[in-house]
Amino acid sequence: MVNYPTPKINSGVSNNTKSIKTQHGKRGMCLEDDLNVTNKYYLDTSKAVIHKKPTPIQIVKVDYVTRSTAKITEAYFRKPSTTDYNGVYRQKAIDFEAKETASMNSFPLKSIHKHQLDHLENVIKHGCLAFVIIRFTAYDQTFLVKAKDVIELSKGSKRSIPYKWFLRFAYLIPFGLTPPVDYLKIIDDLYF
Amino acid sequence: MVNYPTPKINSGVSNNTKSIKTQHGKRGMCLEDDLNVTNKYYLDTSKAVIHKKPTPIQIVKVDYVTRSTAKITEAYFRKPSTTDYNGVYRQKAIDFEAKETASMNSFPLKSIHKHQLDHLENVIKHGCLAFVIIRFTAYDQTFLVKAKDVIELSKGSKRSIPYKWFLRFAYLIPFGLTPPVDYLKIIDDLYF
Known part of the structure; x- marks a missing residue:
């Protein structure tokens, strides 16, 4: 069994302003970590099988330290040709x-590569539920956006999606503890 | 556009026994290459979106050669926790x-890790079409086996699946040129 993060009990006696501020704000976990915990929770509770794909790496040189241990001594990061998560x-x-x-004002569209948008467009055609999860760290808010919306916006003239757009048209994923980013709740409402 | 392998025209005048033998036998491409070409063909013809996942690697040390070039100088292969292909x-x-x-006699079950079998069992529960593609290189025959059959057999006492079992219960994927391993043809017959 795996230990999911348990709620931190607030003693209520702290007089450290910084720590009081922290309660409401940042939780110190990046989106990737939150999603890993969430997907593990979905897997363990038999709710869904969703995995992050490994980072694509171009291997150039491998040393065989022993018969069974291969040590990669030269490799480079490659641009992913698909999205990071599926299942x-x-x-x-x-x-x-x-x-x-x-950013406090907008999400820069260049953070999603052209081939990733193409990939999302392709999988939608075949009946996949495709979306983008975007976190504004300044507000500690995590939104789910339908992939088709991001694709449409990226085909327009704008270079970024304003934060205000998210408040109107995206779906705020409520912050939780188990799991931290319960995005399938939004998927349930949107598609089922 | 991508050039798919085109049929090699047999001049019929070769008196090299080796090359004559080769016509019927090995095509010099490993299963992974054949599947990559096949999946690219499916993608380009809008038939399906199926990708091989990158090899999971544990990165230990990275040198930043320039501001934008990261060179991985120490990394190790990790055991995959899922299967290699999905879409x-x-x-x-x-x-x-x-x-x-x-092997000419049987497929050793230990080639599929326990956690890969668990993964296949999990995705079946959620409605995924799950299978295993197995090539006997000695016969240059490629079979599609339902994942549930491999899971059942792996739970039994046997350590391998006899070649004869494949001839009776697996589905031979006809060898083609474009694409080389048209496994979705079998999936059409089995599930649609």
Whole structure:
């Protein structure tokens, strides 16, 4: 069994302003970590099978230290040709990309590569539920946006999606503890 | 546009026995290459979106050669926790593992890790079409086996699946040129 993060009990006696501020604000986990915990929770509770794909790496040189131990001594990061996350939920294929932005005003569209948008467009055609999870770290708010919306916006003239757009048209994923980012709740409401 | 392998025209005048033998036998491409070409063909013809996942790697040390070039100088291969291939086809999630064996008699079950079998079992529960593609290189025959059959057999006492079992209960994927391993043809017959 795996230990999911348990709620931190607030003693209520702290007179450290910084720590009081922290209660409401940042939780110190990045979106990727939150999604890993969330997907593990979905897997352990048999709710869905969704995994992050490994980072694509171009291997150049490998040393065989022993007969069984291969040590990679030269390799480079490659640009991913697909999104980072996919899997299956309620008989449906699931595919999504996740991004964080430190901006307070907008989400820069260049953070999602052209081939990732193409990939999302492709999987939608075949019946996949495709979306993008975007976190504004400044507000500690995590939104789910339908992939088709991001694709449409990226085909327009704008270079970024204003924060205000998210408040109107995206779906705020409520912050929780188990799981931290319960995005399938939004998927349930949107598609089932 | 991508050039798919075109049929090699046999001049019929070769008196090299080796090359004559080669016509009927090995095509010099490993199963992974054949599947990559096949999946690219499916993608380009809008038939399906199925990708091989990158090899999971544990990165230990990275040198920043320049501001933008990161060189990985120490890394190790990790055991995959899922299968190698997944995607979407005809509204259905697809998930499979692919293996080659040089054996003439049987396919050793240990080539598929326990956690990969668990993964296949999990995705089946959620409505995924899950299978294993196994090539006997000695016969240059590639079979599609339902994942549930491999899972059942792996729970039994046997350590391998006899070649004869494949001839009776697995589905031979006809060898083609474009694409080389048209496994979705079998999926059409089995599930649609």
